[in-house]
Amino acid sequence: MTGLATTPVTALKGVGAALAEKLAKVGLETLQDVLFHLPLRYQDRTRITPIGALRPGQDAVVEGIVAGADVVMGRRRSLLVRLQDGSGTLSLRFFHFSQAQKDGMKRGTSLRCYGEVRPGATGLEIYHPEYRAQSGSEQAPVEQTLTPIYPATEGLTQQRLRQLSEQALARLGPNSLPDWLPTEIARDYHLGPLDQAIRYLHRPPPDANLDELAEGQHWAQHRLAFEELLTHQLSIQRLREQVRQQASPALPPAKRLPEQFLANLGFTPTGAQRRVGAEISYDLAQHEPMLRLVQGDVGAGKTVVAAMAALQAIEAGYQVALMAPTEILAEQHFLNFSRWLEPLGIPVAWLAGKLKGKARAAALEQIVSGAPMVVGTHALFQAEVRFARLALAIIDEQHRFGVQQRLALRQKGIDGRLCPHQLIMTATPIPRTLAMSAYADLDTSILDELPPGRTPVNTLVIAESRRTEVIERVRAGCREGRQAYWVCTLIEESEELTCQAAETTFEDLSAALGELRVGLVHGRMKAAEKAAVMDQFKAGELQLLVATTVIEVGVDVPNASLMVIENPERLGLAQLHQLRGRVGRGSTASHCVLLYHAPLSQLGRERLAIMRETNDGFVIAEKDLELRGPGELLGTRQTGLLQFKVADLMRDAELLPQVRDAAQALLEHWPDHVAPLVSRWLRHGQHYGQV
Ligand code: ADP
Numbered sequence: 067m068t069g070l071a072t073t074p075v076t077a078l079k080g081v082g083a084a085l086a087e088k089l090a091k092v093g094l095e096t097l098q099d100v101l102f103h104l105p106l107r108y109q110d111r112t113r114i115t116p117i118g119a120l121r122p123g124q125d126a127v128v129e130g131i132v133a134g135a136d137v138v139m140g141r142r143r144s145l146l147v148r149l150q151d152g153s154g155t156l157s158l159r160f161f162h163f164s165q166a167q168k169d170g171m172k173r174g175t176s177l178r179c180y181g182e183v184r185p186g187a188t189g190l191e192i193y194h195p196e197y198r199a200q201s202g203s204e205q206a207p208v209e210q211t212l213t214p215i216y217p218a219t220e221g222l223t224q225q226r227l228r229q230l231s232e233q234a235l236a237r238l239g240p241n242s243l244p245d246w247l248p249t250e251i252a253r254d255y256h257l258g259p260l261d262q263a264i265r266y267l268h269r270p271p272p273d274a275n276l277d278e279l280a281e282g283q284h285w286a287q288h289r290l291a292f293e294e295l296l297t298h299q300l301s302i303q304r305l306r307e308q309v310r311q312q313a314s315p316a317l318p319p320a321k322r323l324p325e326q327f328l329a330n331l332g333f334t335p336t337g338a339q340r341r342v343g344a345e346i347s348y349d350l351a352q353h354e355p356m357l358r359l360v361q362g363d364v365g366a367g368k369t370v371v372a373a374m375a376a377l378q379a380i381e382a383g384y385q386v387a388l389m390a391p392t393e394i395l396a397e398q399h400f401l402n403f404s405r406w407l408e409p410l411g412i413p414v415a416w417l418a419g420k421l422k423g424k425a426r427a428a429a430l431e432q433i434v435s436g437a438p439m440v441v442g443t444h445a446l447f448q449a450e451v452r453f454a455r456l457a458l459a460i461i462d463e464q465h466r467f468g469v470q471q472r473l474a475l476r477q478k479g480i481d482g483r484l485c486p487h488q489l490i491m492t493a494t495p496i497p498r499t500l501a502m503s504a505y506a507d508l509d510t511s512i513l514d515e516l517p518p519g520r521t522p523v524n525t526l527v528i529a530e531s532r533r534t535e536v537i538e539r540v541r542a543g544c545r546e547g548r549q550a551y552w553v554c555t556l557i558e559e560s561e562e563l564t565c566q567a568a569e570t571t572f573e574d575l576s577a578a579l580g581e582l583r584v585g586l587v588h589g590r591m592k593a594a595e596k597a598a599v600m601d602q603f604k605a606g607e608l609q610l611l612v613a614t615t616v617i618e619v620g621v622d623v624p625n626a627s628l629m630v631i632e633n634p635e636r637l638g639l640a641q642l643h644q645l646r647g648r649v650g651r652g653s654t655a656s657h658c659v660l661l662y663h664a665p666l667s668q669l670g671r672e673r674l675a676i677m678r679e680t681n682d683g684f685v686i687a688e689k690d691l692e693l694r695g696p697g698e699l700l701g702t703r704q705t706g707l708l709q710f711k712v713a714d715l716m717r718d719a720e721l722l723p724q725v726r727d728a729a730q731a732l733l734e735h736w737p738d739h740v741a742p743l744v745s746r747w748l749r750h751g752q753h754y755g756q757v
Pocket residue numbers: 333334335336339362363364365366367368369370493517518620622
């Protein structure tokens with residue numbers, strides 16, 4: 067039996083060292099990899115359509131005789147080839163063409179071509195069709211199956227990918243590619259044979275239902291999606307087990323510090339804060355590591371909950387690390403924790419990437435010698451940061467951290483033995499389907515109550531052409547003693563351009579609103595400068611703050627009740643919701659203006675309408691997931707997490723409960739099937755394996 071899982075791609079005809087290297091770059095190393103590199107969609111080239119029967123918008127194979135080929139001038143110079151087959155005339159149009167190409171399409175030449183038919187200046191046209199001259203009486207056969215279109219892969223043409231899959235399919239059979247789904251499971255969940263599913267998806271027969279395939283509703287797709295989700299579930303469960311097997315310091319419930327803390331706080335915790343606090347406190351008292359996600363909408367008061375947890379660890383004599391994704395948010399936490407903890411005699415240490423030289427060395431020294439409370443950014447993950455007695459790691463705004471980074475924390479435990487408890491806080495509500503997979507390794511607590519006195523934000527969607535009106539609105543609001551944010555969004559992924567735009571906007575608004583005190587804060591300013599501006603804004607010395615999305619998370623100025631967001635169409639809904647959460651924190655009615663650039667796409671309009679219609683983070687997250695997919699919602703595009711090959715969490719949501727049961731059964735009765743499944747679906751165990 068030749069196992070395709072172990073046969074290298076070099077076993078295929080035409081694959082030498084150079085091509086193998088290219089293939090390895092995109093994860094295609096074995097014939098199994100080639101077979102699991104599935105088409106995204108299909109073209110139907112199985113029949114020739116008479117020209118007279120063509121419809122605009124159709125992709126079609128057409129055959130005919132060239133009746134003439136001329137270079138025409140029009141708006142752009144192009145080569146226009148008229149093709150006839152007795153049923154009608156079709157024009158092929160080429161905007162880029164060589165002399166040789168033109169010569170090859172002389173009057174009388176027989177051509178077969180393929181492309182999208184569209185209405186054009188001369189009737190129906192195909193722009194840049196794929197084409198081939200037919201020689202003499204010999205008719206090339208049409209395709210016998212639908213033509214697969216594979217995910218675009220750098221340096222590899224579709225033709226090449228088809229040749230490779232063709233050869234791999236020739237070797238595919240039930241013996242060369244073991245089916246790791248036990249027959250009992252396949253039977254219970256009506257899953258067809260693996261090899262047939264793979265063969266079908268690479269080369270669907272001419273009568274295959276393209277709509278069904280496009281919607282992912284074919285049995286072959288279900289079969290593979292099930293296996294993929296199952297594998298994902300198995301790898302998370304394995305990871306979770308590994309974590310649970312580690313020991314953490316058991317931290318007894320604290321008394322003295324929380325009492326003092328609450329007495330100084332100036333408000334009483336909400337019922338939800340108390341409940342979630344108690345859940346965390348219970349977990350911390352166990353020897354098993356806590357892995358808990360606290361989900362609470364913007365402004366729900368997660369920081370207080372985090373502080374209570376920190377005090378339990380500190381009172382027991384251990385260290386706590388609090389990490390935030392941006393420097394500005396980390397600073398905000400640093401200030402809050404300093405304000406809360408220092409009166410209790412607990413110093414707070416600070417570490418961020420920008421801390422250099424002596425200051426950095428001093429911070430590292432404090433941490434290694436046991437500073438009880440450390441606040442910082444990703445810098446806390448770096449290898450040279452050593453903790454003396456780290457018992458609790460708190461991560462704010464989890465959606466920006468990869469699972470990998472979260473796991474790296476475990477190495478920071480005590481003597482490499484005791485692993486810190488983990489508390490993860492996020493304002494992005496996790497839709498149920500995602501929670502079941504992306505966060506399956508976490509327990510969840512929900513802060514479902516906002517502190518009293520919050521007012522819902524009234525959101526307006528306004529076109530950029532009414533900018534002057536919006537500026538007047540800002541003037542009026544500030545005159546009445548309110549404060550406002552003016553947010554500039556990311557331009558083409560470039561922080562530099564974005565900051566420049568913020569500077570320009572700052573100058574324009576300062577000029578237009580001469581009587582107001584206007585401030586500017588963006589990502590390229592020094593930490594101290596940013597902090598100074600934020601402090602002025604907090605103190606009410608600045609009335610209008612022009613900012614980039616650095617203010618997205620954590621910033622808290624209750625008197626700010628107006629926010630203008632420029633080009634909101636560039637942001638995800640969850641991010642817009644986070645931003646908007648900066649207003650509506652005081653008792654005055656708050657407004658958020660989404661100042662969009664016309665024209666908006668249909669999708670863009672729908673998205674902004676959702677923002678206008680609801681203030682409920684959960685509804686927004688569900689919609690965002692529907693419209694954009696899970697990768698973007700969780701900010702995990704780059705980390706590769708949740709990039710499924712076949713499965714789609716929204717579409718296949720109803721499979722998830724079955725998948726969970728099947729995973730349980732497999733772990734219990736067929737544990738030796740787990741490793742081959744993981745290596746089949748997760749490249750080098752990349753997602754979760756590296757622990
Ligand atoms: P988030 O959950 O978005 O991180 P924060 O922890 O920043 O929210 O809290 C938002 C604001 O609400 C802060 O000013 C905080 O001090 C305040 N706050 C938190 N809990 C309460 C409470 N129980 N009563 C009144 N205000 C509270």
